[in-house]
Amino acid sequence: MNDMKNSLSLIERLCGAFGPSGCEGEVASLIKNEIFDVCPDAKFDRMGNLIAVMRFGDVTASERKRIMISAHMDEVGFMITEIKSGGYLGFDTVGGISASVLAGRRVKVLTQNGLINGVIASKAIHHKDKKERQKAVDIDKLYIDIGACDKEEAEALVRIGDFATFDSEFYTFGEDLVKGKALDDRMGCAAMIEAMRRLKDSPPKKNIDACFCFTVREEIGLSGAKAAAYELSPDVALVLETTAIADIADAAASRRVADMGGGVAISFMDRSTVYSRELVDAAIDIAKRKGVKAQVKRYVSGGNDAGTIHKTAEGIKTLAASVPTRYLHSAACVANINDYFAQRDLCVSIIEEII
Amino acid sequence: MLKILISEIMMKDLKRFIFSLCAVPSVSGFESRSTEALRSLIGDELEFVSVDGVGNHLFCKRSGKQNAPKILIDTHFDEIGLLVTEVLDGGFLRVCQMGGIDPSIMQASDVVIYGKQTLRGVVVSTPPHLKKDSDLPKIEEMLIDTGLSTDKARELIEIGTPVGFAPVYTELLNGRICGKSFDDKACAACAAFAIVNTPKEALAGDVYLLLSSVEETNRLGGAAAGAFSVMPDYAMVIDVNLARVPDTKDFETVEMDKGISISVSASTHLELTRLTEKLCVDREIEHSMIAAPTSTGTNAASVNLTACGIPTVDVGLPLASMHTYTEVVSMRDCETLVKLVGEFISSEEIAEKMNFSEVSFI
Amino acid sequence: MNFYSVLKELCLCPSVSGREQKIREKISAIVSPFCDEMRTDALGNLIAVKKGVGGGKRVMLAAHMDEIGFMVTFIEDSGMLRVATVGGISFTAAAFGEVVSENGVRGTIIPEEKVKPADFKADSFYIDIGAKSKKQAEAKVRIGDFFVLTPHVQKLAGGRVCGRPLDDRIGCAVLLDIAERLRDKALDGDVYYVFSVQEEVGCRGAMTAAFAIKPDIAICLDVTATGDTLGASPMACRLGDGAAVKIKDASVICNEEIVRGLCETAQENKIKYQKEILLFGGTDTSSMQLAGAGAAVGAVSIPTRYIHSGNEMCDLSDAQSCAALVSEYVKKIG
Known part of the structure; x- marks a missing residue:
């Protein structure tokens, strides 16, 4: 039970941190603190990726293998593009967010003086004509209200190019479900942190270097993971992610992607990667032997850091293991904590066994 | 002797240098044809390093210091243009576009055909009394009139011949200048001018000027390969930026004559961006910050993500009528850009903070 | 050779x-x-x-x-296989074609009833391998298996070859x-x-x-x-x-x-x-x-x-x- 509590608290802390793509500093320092006990010499590379290497077995051995494990620290968010008259802020998204989940959301804006509160809004329904009422408000008609009285006041505080994110409460609900912003991919970060702790307690007896990479900028498709993979040139890479699922009432069985509570989802193919069949089969086999609940992703959609990692330099064999997540890229992502445990446990087992 | 004279004069007169460099033909994918012209313009002042298989031209100015950092300044050298896909009866040419040309400027415009000889031509236009509607034909449906007989045209022009717009340069009021290919060769000229005119002793590192290829026609741009071959410690990518004109939105544009723009973007290096902004404030360089959330639409993202990552800042020069042969920039902004590049390559503070050479992971 | x-x-x-x-x-x-x-x-x-x-x-x-080909993403209760495309498949060309899996299982690729050619996409196609049930299909095919349009080559007139x-x-x-x-x-x-x-x-x-x-x-x-x-x-x-x-x-x-x-x-x-x-x-x-x-x-x-x-x-x-x-x-x- 304590275990559950600790994990939830870790995920909550991580999700609460401010970290849209390109501005991951707060998440990174939080993680650096969390892993200080197990890996005090974790370092940042020039892109801002946080890399922590744990070396197991005989460090002087000539034959050593290297595995890279990565999860991205960034989340989808916003950037201020314009200070409008009246002190309202024009903005655009950083990463893909559907216009239908924007209006009415609370946000935090990172200004020169730190975080301030805001809310995304548009004109009231009374001012909308029949056509406007029927569709999501376009992003250039939305604005962020920070309560400024006029343009001057807003300009004194907010700069064009300042970042913002959703401001959303983290909570548990239903049966084993969690809800929050940025579960994508702070759950992956949490799984890596907990896996590191476990490996510290019972180190594998193999001559392997496990390189844990907390990466930047996944959500804009120009992933920092590429730079980390280039730097490390691992034998195998494991990407810990979330995957968008549609296992809701009304969805055809064939399009649900994966089941909430069905375990960690392993991908055969997504829009950025065709995964090696041998590696996928090996991962499924490891899960089976170690009693970790796993499922295969049953739809081809999305993409993740595997897409850039596997094509890096001379090529890297890559696996992706994801927590099935509903309502991805919104202020209210929903996942099952047991799938998170499965992801974490599979991560440990894969490090121990895959090479 | 004459060559030296040319470049000496050029490096004292920014406007003339801009006109000269922008007039060098460099249709995307055919940059290597102009290596000699480039060398005669710049090569006496900066060390010519190489022209690679992708068409990137690389120049260098060394600081003479030991263990000096490498600073990369990237501007793309290619320009939009056309390519002959078929030589038709009557000496007409079918073409496709090299880069995103605005079809509204095409009909009845002057072009230069870089065939076995350099030839002039005119884009065919149907006169209004023969035309039914105002819909524009696609570029692939437009023809170029060479004025040549079928046989002569086939002799002088092969499939795959590049076609550019006529290099005509005029001056407008208030130091604004008008002509083709300021995108991005006006920036290239300003960068070269700044590097040449910064004394070697003042440089914070060895400065590499990459005049990169195929930015207009390739998602990554030649800069990806060019930056890889240099492996600089940090980089500035300079490209033109859309100027505010009638019928545009304020937040998508920058004002002319108000200096250069610096992009804040998730696809570039935030710390280097802030340091560059600070440099502008400290040295009183006119600038504005603009938001380019996901991508700057320039070479900056691909340079930034080269190899282990190259911290990169994206800088813009305001330009009106982008991707036409009558682009407009302000000399005042060009001078501001020259000043910024000069300060950027001399900044010890940036060189110090962008030093990642000690970091190793295993 | x-x-x-x-x-x-x-x-x-x-x-x-x-x-x-x-x-x-x-x-x-x-x-x-x-x-x-x-x-x-x-x-x-x-x-x-x-x-x-x-x-x-x-x-x-x-x-x-x-x-190019198809990947099996889901097996319906009926034994029909849902697929995703691998590469730029032309569905008008593929419709009702013969397919074969990497393990030699044969079948045919079919658009759902009432879907017009203009609306063809991966989600509206399935592979029928003739299986009578999900169980029977699962014995032959796993999620993640690949299918291709059945390969064939022949010589035509004029020294030309045709096939895929x-x-x-x-x-x-x-x-x-x-x-x-x-x-x-x-x-x-x-x-x-x-x-x-x-x-x-x-x-x-x-x-x-x-x-x-x-x-x-x-x-x-x-x-x-x-x-x-x-x-x-x-x-x-x-x-x-x-x-x-x-x-x-x-x-x-x-x-x-x-x-x-x-x-x-x-x-x-x-x-x-x-x-x-x-x-x-x-x-x-x-x-x-x-x-x-x-x-x-x-x-x-x-x-x-x-x-x-x-x-x-x-x-x-x-x-x-x-x-x-x-x-x-x-x-x-x-």
Whole structure:
């Protein structure tokens, strides 16, 4: 039970941190603190990726293998593009967010003086004509209200190019479900942190270097993971992610992607990667032997850091293991904590066994 | 002797240098044809390093210091243009576009055909009394009139011949200048001018000027390969930026004559961006910050993500009528850009903070 | 080697993007007498090296081994298979076609009832393998298995061949032919014969292979569309008019010196050639151009009608011109 509590608290802390793509500093320092006990010499590379290497077995051995494990620290968010008259802020998204989940959301804006509160809004329904009422408000008609009285006041505080994110409460609900912003991919970060702790307690007896990479900028498709993979040139890479699922009432069985509570989802193919069949089969086999609940992703959609990692330099064999997540890229992502445990446990087992 | 004279004069007169460099033909994918012209313009002042298989031209100015950092300044050298896909009866040419040309400027415009000889031509236009509607034909449906007989045209022009717009340069009021290919060769000229005119002793590192290829026609741009071959410690990518004109939105544009723009973007290096902004404030360089959330639409993202990552800042020069042969920039902004590049390559503070050479992971 | 029988053997071996083991084994066996070293990289590219005597340029020649196809994503209670596409499938061409899985399971690819051709997409198609139930289907097929349109090749009138997947097994056959022609020729530089993976899903394999090889010159051997079919967009490239020297496609502008060198080589050796400007589509050429510090690239294409359909068509004489042209060019520069 304590275990559950600790994990939830870790995920909550991580999700609460401010970290849209390109501005991951707060998440990174939080993680650096969390892993200080197990890996005090974790370092940042020039892109801002946080890399922590744990070396197991005989460090002087000539034959050593290297595995890279990565999860991205960034989340989808916003950037201020314009200070409008009246002190309202024009903005655009950083990463893909559907216009239908924007209006009415609370946000935090990172200004020169730190975080301030805001809310995304548009004109009231009374001012909308029949056509406007029927569709999501376009992003250039939305604005962020920070309560400024006029343009001057807003300009004194907010700069064009300042970042913002959703401001959303983290909570548990239903049966084993969690809800929050940025579960994508702070759950992956949490799984890596907990896996590191476990490996510290019972180190594998193999001559392997496990390189844990907390990466930047996944959500804009120009992933920092590429730079980390280039730097490390691992034998195998494991990407810990979330995957968008549609296992809701009304969805055809064939399009649900994966089941909430069905375990960690392993991908055969997504829009950025065709995964090696041998590696996928090996991962499924490891899960089976170690009693970790796993499922295969049953739809081809999305993409993740595997897409850039596997094509890096001379090529890297890559696996992706994801927590099935509903309502991805919104202020209210929903996942099952047991799938998170499965992801974490599979991560440990894969490090121990895959090479 | 004459060559030296040319470049000496050029490096004292920014406007003339801009006109000269922008007039060098460099249709995307055919940059290597102009290596000699480039060398005669710049090569006496900066060390010519190489022209690679992708068409990137690389120049260098060394600081003479030991263990000096490498600073990369990237501007793309290619320009939009056309390519002959078929030589038709009557000496007409079918073409496709090299880069995103605005079809509204095409009909009845002057072009230069870089065939076995350099030839002039005119884009065919149907006169209004023969035309039914105002819909524009696609570029692939437009023809170029060479004025040549079928046989002569086939002799002088092969499939795959590049076609550019006529290099005509005029001056407008208030130091604004008008002509083709300021995108991005006006920036290239300003960068070269700044590097040449910064004394070697003042440089914070060895400065590499990459005049990169195929930015207009390739998602990554030649800069990806060019930056890889240099492996600089940090980089500035300079490209033109859309100027505010009638019928545009304020937040998508920058004002002319108000200096250069610096992009804040998730696809570039935030710390280097802030340091560059600070440099502008400290040295009183006119600038504005603009938001380019996901991508700057320039070479900056691909340079930034080269190899282990190259911290990169994206800088813009305001330009009106982008991707036409009558682009407009302000000399005042060009001078501001020259000043910024000069300060950027001399900044010890940036060189110090962008030093990642000690970091190793295993 | 007998070109047609090699081509046929390669075509009849299904290998979708990302699952190229079988075709790689076949090609390895054929190319091994023509090269000095062979290796397979992390993504599965087969890299065969003909060692040079020293100095000289590093030349990379590439043809892709993979083909478009389908991946099974879900098995319905009825035993029908839901699929995703791998690469640019044309559903109008695939509808009601025969398919076969990587393990030899046969079936047919069918659009759902009442879906109009204009609305064809992966979600509205399924594969029927004849299974009576989900259980029976699961005994034959797993999620993640790949299917292809059933391969076949035949000779037609005029020295032409028809079938699939000529894209790009004919390029592989040409590359093998080149390797044989160069076998006994001493060259200064190393020549790398690369049979690349995952071209159809975004030219992925050639990127990592080129990064490792760092070629000075890289030439791609792939198919190109033609302008000689009824109703085609204007394009000055025809079946039977010889090797197509690529000037550009949507992803790349070839190095001008290589284009010139190839054309001159063709003229000197009286090899039939034509120039190619493809306004849509891309090839491994672009991946090789910008990998690492970049390379000078070119491409010699085999003109092909009806690309990505169940019946692609080539002229064998064009393939022979391609093999002759590239081998003469390599002799000249190597």
